Amino acid sequence: MTVRVDLNISLDGFATTTDQTPENPFGEDWSRLVHTYVSTRTFRERVLHDTSGTGTTGINDDYAQAYFAELGAEIMGAGMFGLHDHQDDPDWRGWWGKEPPFRVPVFVLTHTPRPTIEFDNGTTFTFIDAAPEEALATAIAAAGGRDVRVGGGPTTVKQFLRAGLVDQLHVAIVPILLGRGIRLWDDLRGLESGYTISSEAAESGVIHLTLRR
């Protein structure tokens, strides 16, 4: 059982974007940040339900496959689930439509829990107000011996990194500069100690950096 993080970050370390508008709710920077990941065959199949076999293969797709492999449970923050954008909507079920790509129990950290949401494909969203250690114990119990991923966003991931709870951190460093947003690396001086570090460059210019215990 491995506790994993997988994030796309910009060259300057940002894992969120800030150029969203009502007309363009994800903003242009979001597509710049996740373009290579979203273009992979695996993402297209698993998240967009595109069964045409289109999408890139190669190094980026290998990491996209690894993103979904061996997953037993997921932890995410209220921001990633969209609670902050939809706090007045009791029927909000997340961004992912009728078939969220997780297919496992997902624990959403929030100070304002709401009832659990269930989907036919095995995805459940359970809202919990818990410290990282407690949330992780809950997710491990639900994961059936498989991995737990701390999915994001960066505010949540940083709590788990600071608490020393992450066994494997993979970041896809995308060669763009965002200049603003929430940076993954702030207040984590010396994080690399205790990890073995490897990196791999994809044809797209994305650098896949992995820290493993």
Ligand SMILES: NC(=O)c1ccc[n+]([C@@H]2O[C@H](COP(=O)([O-])OP(=O)(O)OC[C@H]3O[C@@H](n4cnc5c(N)ncnc54)[C@H](OP(=O)(O)O)[C@@H]3O)[C@@H](O)[C@H]2O)c1
């Ligand atoms: N680059 C990537 O690969 C990637 C991956 C995933 C997500 N994202 C992006 O990340 C953004 C969201 O990230 P974010 O950092 O703003 O927010 P976040 O980490 O998703 O959520 C933070 C919020 O979760 C709740 N929370 C966190 N820890 C908690 C705890 N221990 N107990 C109770 N509640 C807790 C709090 O919300 P409340 O106090 O309101 O309850 C907190 O404000 C989105 O824009 C998403 O698109 C990027």
